[in-house]
Amino acid sequence: MSRKFRRSYRFAVRTSLYITLFLCLLMSILYMVEIHFDFTGLLIFAILCYFFSFFIIQYRVERFIYRRIKKIYDNVSLLDSTTLSPSQVTTDMSSLTREVEKFAQDKKLEIETLKVREAYRKEFMGNVSHELKTPLFTVQGYILTLLDGAHKDKAVRKKYLQRANKGVERLIYIVRDLDMITKLETGDLHLHYETFNIVELIQASFDLLEMKAAKKNITLTFDMDYEEPVWVWADRERIQQVLTNLIVNSIKYGKKGGTTEISIENLIKNKVIVRVTDNGEGIEKENIPRLFERFYRVDKSGSRKEGGSGLGLSIVKHILEAHGEKIYVESVFGVGSEFSFTMEKSKKVPETATLPEIS
Incomplete structure (x- = not known):
């Protein structure tokens, strides 16, 4: 003073x-x-x-x-x-007042952002811990049982080793998906663009998941017969992963005897939109904004029974963002859901192009 x-x-x-x-x-x-x-x-x-x-x-x-x-x-x-x-x-020191107010507002936004990130970090670490803990404890339990003398019984030994192997496979699956998301976020996972027929790729995904859908008597189908190919420009392998994850998700939460339908529509001159629609459980409105978070589950008990790493939708979002594309969700709880994403049309058609066979 x-x-x-x-x-x-x-x-x-x-x-x-x-x-x-x-x-x-x-x-x-x-x-x-x-x-x-x-x-x-x-x-x-x-x-x-x-x-x-x-x-x-x-x-x-x-x-x-x-x-x-x-x-x-x-x-x-x-x-x-x-x-x-x-x-x-x-x-009246108006210049200082304006700068201090701007400084205070920026700091307030920064603090709020840090709080959100900290809450997300805590939740993410808790989810990772939970996801890894279950298979780790399972594997450890079977191995300890074998070490305690169960290995002497050949039948028990084989059964326990098979179950332990499933736990290890689940761990590998989770770590692999986390590694992919990290590479997509940091730009280390390079995309290999090529021209391909998206109709043919969807049909290949249907064939791959046909048996999984049959267990719940779910029909995988197009909305119409696509007699002409739809040529797009993207990384074929990654887009197949997107389609597989979305179809698996629709089967996982679909009703027995239900349908998973895919349609392809022209959006603008150089874009198409692919829609994956099901008549399953649907998603409650408050859950939709968090669907693409890592490990976020709408129905945790149901998803545990179905398996999976809990990273499928997060991977889908990151792959599409790496392509510069968008994904959209529309859902009515108890009625069904629709996931749609955009893709760039190919500017040229391969000379060896053939029409797809639609089953």
């Missing part, structure tokens, strides 16, 4: 000194020229004193405030000192 008072005293002393010196000098000049004051002379003297006092105080105040504010700008490195100039500084 004493330091602040000394500064203000020093400012007041210097300002008073300047005014006093001016008045003394003016009086000396008037005395030397032996000017006798009448009313007009006194009025002129008062006006001169007033204007000089006004300008010297205004100049001193602005200079005093500017120096104090400049020090604040220098100390707070995040404030933009280029926006500060002596001509802008007034007694």
Whole structure:
């Protein structure tokens, strides 16, 4: 406090000194020229004193405030000192106020973002721990049982080793998917673009998952017969992974005896949109914004029974974003869901193009 008072005293002393010196000098000049004051002379003297006092105080105040504010700008490195100039500084300190308000708003947004990221990090670490813990404990349990003497029984030994192997496969599956997401996020996973027929690729995915769908009596079908190929430009292997994950998801949450239908529509001149529609359980509205988070599950108990790493939709989103494409979700709880994504049309058709066979 004493330091602040000394500064203000020093400012007041210097300002008073300047005014006093001016008045003394003016009086000396008037005395030397032996000017006798009448009313007009006194009025002129008062006006001169007033204007000089006004300008010297205004100049001193602005200079005093500017120096104090400049020090604040220098100390707070995040404030933009280029926006500060002596001509802008007034007694209301509007320049500093604007910068401080902007600084405070930016810091508030930064803090809120960090809080969201921290909550996500905690949830993600908890999910990773849970996903890895189950197969690890399973494998450990079977191995300890074998070590305790169960390995002497050939039938038990084979059964337990097979179950332990399934646990290891699940661990590999989770780690592989996490590695893929990390590479997609960092740009380390390079895409190999080529022209291919998306209708043919969908049919190949249907053939691959036919037996899985048959277990729940779910029909995999197109919305219509595509007699002409639909040529697109993308990484064929990654797009097949997208289709496989979406179809598996529709089977996993589909109703017995239901249908998974895929349609391909022209969106704009150089884009098509692929829709994967099912008449399964559907998704509640509050769950939709979080569907593409790692390990996020709508129905945790049901998904555990069905298996999977919990990373399928997250991988789908990252693959499509790597292609510069979008994925959309529409769902009515109890009615069904539709996942759709865009793809770029190929500008040229392969010379060896053949029509797909639609079963």
